[in-house]
Amino acid sequence: MIQAKAYAALSPDTNLEPWNFERREIGPHDVQIQILYCGVCHTDIHFTRNEWFPGVFPMVPGHEIVGRIIATGNHVRKFKIGDAAGVGTMVDSCRHCGDCTTGHENFCQEQTVYTYGGTGKDGQPTYGGFSDTIIVHEDFTFHISEKLNLAATAPLLCAGITMYSPLRKWKVGAGHKLGIVGLGGLGHMGVKFGLAFGADVTVISTSAGKEAAARKLGAHHFVVSKDEEQMKSVFHSFDFIIDTVSADHDINPYIGLLKTNGAYINVGLAAKPWEISSFSLAIGNKTVTGSGSGGLKETQEMLDFCADQNIVSDIEMIDMKDINNAFDRMEKGDVRYRFVIDMATL
Ligand code: NAP
Ligand code: ZN
Numbered sequence: 001m002i003q004a005k006a007y008a009a010l011s012p013d014t015n016l017e018p019w020n021f022e023r024r025e026i027g028p029h030d031v032q033i034q035i036l037y038c039g040v041c042h043t044d045i046h047f048t049r050n051e052w053f054p055g056v057f058p059m060v061p062g063h064e065i066v067g068r069i070i071a072t073g074n075h076v077r078k079f080k081i082g083d084a085a086g087v088g089t090m091v092d093s094c095r096h097c098g099d100c101t102t103g104h105e106n107f108c109q110e111q112t113v114y115t116y117g118g119t120g121k122d123g124q125p126t127y128g129g130f131s132d133t134i135i136v137h138e139d140f141t142f143h144i145s146e147k148l149n150l151a152a153t154a155p156l157l158c159a160g161i162t163m164y165s166p167l168r169k170w171k172v173g174a175g176h177k178l179g180i181v182g183l184g185g186l187g188h189m190g191v192k193f194g195l196a197f198g199a200d201v202t203v204i205s206t207s208a209g210k211e212a213a214a215r216k217l218g219a220h221h222f223v224v225s226k227d228e229e230q231m232k233s234v235f236h237s238f239d240f241i242i243d244t245v246s247a248d249h250d251i252n253p254y255i256g257l258l259k260t261n262g263a264y265i266n267v268g269l270a271a272k273p274w275e276i277s278s279f280s281l282a283i284g285n286k287t288v289t290g291s292g293s294g295g296l297k298e299t300q301e302m303l304d305f306c307a308d309q310n311i312v313s314d315i316e317m318i319d320m321k322d323i324n325n326a327f328d329r330m331e332k333g334d335v336r337y338r339f340v341i342d343m344a345t346l
Pocket of ligand 2: 008041042043044063089160
């Protein structure tokens with residue numbers, strides 16, 4: 001077994017703290033990665049605090065992992081020692097179901113093995129990237145371009161693909177008006193991809209204080225969702241709205257902002273189910289839909305697109321010991337726009 005260090009939640013009611021554990025031996029198709037950076041996703045808060053369902057503890061969160069290959073199994077062909085590599089929200093799947101064979105390993109009908117909080121094919125719990133090292137099958141490991149800042153690349157592995165995938169699926173681009181609800185880790189990547197694809201981008205935020213920063217990101221317009229007049233000014237104006245909100249909220253005011261035939265794409269994972277009026281969808285042929293991360297092929301495509309277009313996340317680097325404070329700041333929407341842990345500080 002391989003010794004690993006981490007920060008873990010030992011229970012849903014306690015802060016994350018240092019924890020040592022063992023990772024599996026390197027199999028023939030596995031790579032071992034020295035983790036250099038790991039992004040902090042709001043999902044890490046939902047999961048470690050049991051906001052969705054009871055988790056398995058100790059829990060080592062982290063699914064925006066970037067590092068270097070330090071060992072390879074005998075049959076590994078995709079990577080060599082020293083390569084930059086990334087791991088996102090999943091580390092395995094069945095590989096033969098209808099979803100796995102069509103690029104949706106993230107929705108595997110038998111078993112998507114999540115990077116943490118899941119159960120590996122060896123029956124052991126999986127532990128994520130708030131750790132010094134991880135062992136992953138090469139197929140679930142991505143190439144990371146050396147052209148990009150490695151730390152700022154880490155959030156692409158979840159926040160990046162989660163926004164890229166629905167924008168691509170819905171073919172959002174020039175001539176479309178796109179609204180992004182919530183300017184956090186996911187939201188700011190939505191702004192970047194929306195701009196890269198040629199859309200007219202509006203940030204719809206609860207935080208009036210984020211306007212200057214949103215415009216600096218390149219957003220064309222900024223709407224404060226708590227301001228009725230501002231909301232009225234964009235009524236019936238969007239082709240697409242992507243909702244990235246992490247907290248329980250009413251989406252009906254936002255649905256009113258869609259044009260006829262507009263689509264409301266939800267990626268945020270607030271726990272409380274929505275109530276939506278049937279009239280608000282019927283009148284205007286509106287669609288409410290969802291999107292969850294992305295498959296292997298599309299994730300590598302997104303990373304290559306980012307390398308080509310020089311797109312990375314705007315980050316605030318933190319030491320591992322400051323993770324609990326970072327969680328608290330995220331709960332208050334106080335992050336521009338993604339915390340990334342410098343794993344050298346573990
Ligand atoms: P984050 O950085 O904390 O950003 C969330 C943003 O939501 C905040 O910055 C805030 O933006 C807005 N917000 C917070 N409370 C709100 C409220 N009560 N009403 C309206 N807006 C509110 O979180 P994140 O990492 O981007 O993740 C966002 C959500 O997506 C989480 O639920 C996460 O679990 C989920 N997620 C889903 C997927 C997927 O595959 N679908 C992948 C990753 C994450 P403003 O200040 O601008 O209002
Ligand atoms: Zn995530």
